[in-house]
Amino acid sequence: METAISKIGFSIKTDSYEGPFEVLLDLIEARKLLVNDLALANITEDFIAHVRAQKTFPVDEAASFIQIAATLLLIKSKSLIPDLILSEDENVDVDDLKRRLAAYEKVREASRELARIFGKTVMMPAGERAPEIVFAPSSDLSIGALAEALAHVLAAHKTVEELPEARVKPLVTIEEMMDRLAKRVQTAMTLSFKDFAGSAKEKVEVIVSFLALLELVKQGAVAAEQHDLDIRISHTGTAVPRYS
Amino acid sequence: MLTPPAAAHALLFASGEPLERKRVALLLGIKETEIGLVLKALTDSLKGSGVAVIETETDVELRTASEAALIVKKFRENELARDLGKASLETLAVIAYQAGATRGEIDWVRGVNSSASVRTLLMRGLIEGREDEHDRRRIRYYLTTEALAHLGIKSAADLPRAGELSAAAAAIKREETIQATE
């Protein structure tokens, strides 16, 4: 884990959790690059190294990290295999990632602006006076209304709790997605193998990254299983496989 | 930078209670002999503004102006006659089914900040706060006897679906305790 990261001199902050876009931007900024295809292709391995290095992965974020890793691999593959024609869906994924990253860059700027002023000059509310208490019930107050209000709160609480899992796009399982992507790129590589003469080293890296990612999904820190229409991703245990 | 009268205004506003003149002087970093002038300037600047400075020999306080008495009275009456509304009803419900709930627990169960609702319910005499026996900084809220009487029940046990709803709320409340101690 250490070597994979220290290679590029980018240290992952272990004290606070970072989302995938944040990791991407950090990697790009560390290399003083602009957000474009070239930059994304450049940091693909580092991003995957980061995914692999995560000891504790927030359960519901694993999917977005892996989905982004998959899109990065597409961009990387395309940069290595010029013959690789991306499908419409794949192009959408790539464009989408770039747009979201650009938007996130602005949000990060905005949040830094807010961090600069938040809590610095707090405008205080009027001081509280001891209230004059007047018993004043209301027409909407009854035991029925109370029961209903609490039932509503409890129901809302349940919805919130369940929301994170439901938000993972229930199109395919992560495993299916990765399998498809692996086949897709491997086929393209076989077809245009002769183009690789000059970049054999990088080709190997791509394949290694792929296998590592697939392994992560299949045996490692996260296990994906399909429940009804939602995907639930859960930690299978604390044991993290080592790839070194 | 604020002028001394403006700084005094902010202090009195944030205090809510009468402040000693000498304390105001100390906080403003001026001499006690100067405070009279500063308060005079503040009084003048607030003329006709709806809010006024009330001075005694020792203390000073910000109050609504006497000309505003009518509109403030109307506001208070409106405040007490209004429907409780969703937020306050929910807050009252949590307290009804979970007697002794704290602000933190109410917020946790509702998932939103409940300070305004708690304040409303206190003012309307529907709930009362008592210090926790073990931790005096913690305030626990209970329905008042008047509220119970108004609802036509003797205790929380008489509420509809008391067992089921209390248990569910208690389960959520426990999460808060776990989170808070983590």
Add this chain to the structure above:
Amino acid sequence: MLTPPAAAHALLFASGEPLERKRVALLLGIKETEIGLVLKALTDSLKGSGVAVIETETDVELRTASEAALIVKKFRENELARDLGKASLETLAVIAYQAGATRGEIDWVRGVNSSASVRTLLMRGLIEGREDEHDRRRIRYYLTTEALAHLGIKSAADLPRAGELSAAAAAIKREETIQATE
């Protein structure tokens, strides 16, 4: 007789909490369309006074001015803001620069699930959720006067680089809407 801005001043002072703009209009006996002008006049008259009006789209509250923060801090230190984590700050930023942002929009741009951050902000009273007018299942989030007060600004228009960053945030809304309808 008090002028409408002075009457509004008295009301806001007496209330001590945020009041709905339409409620202030009702109590003052003016049209909802006129409340903006009245509050504008009040804001102007309070300039440099140590106290200021904070306005959101729906609410209005009287608070000490941001310039008074240092002096007021001296005796209300215990209430001072706990810092927000990075995730909550980002979420707050999306909502600040794009009033009415939905959970979907926040998640879209942050690339992570924001439910915990949204909940933190709700519980701290920095944002509030309201149902979308057209689609009741959609909750839209807005800054509260409390959030503006913590940022030391009187309205969202005073946010740092408001024009530029709001324009950038508006793109988020469009993008997510396209995605959601696909």
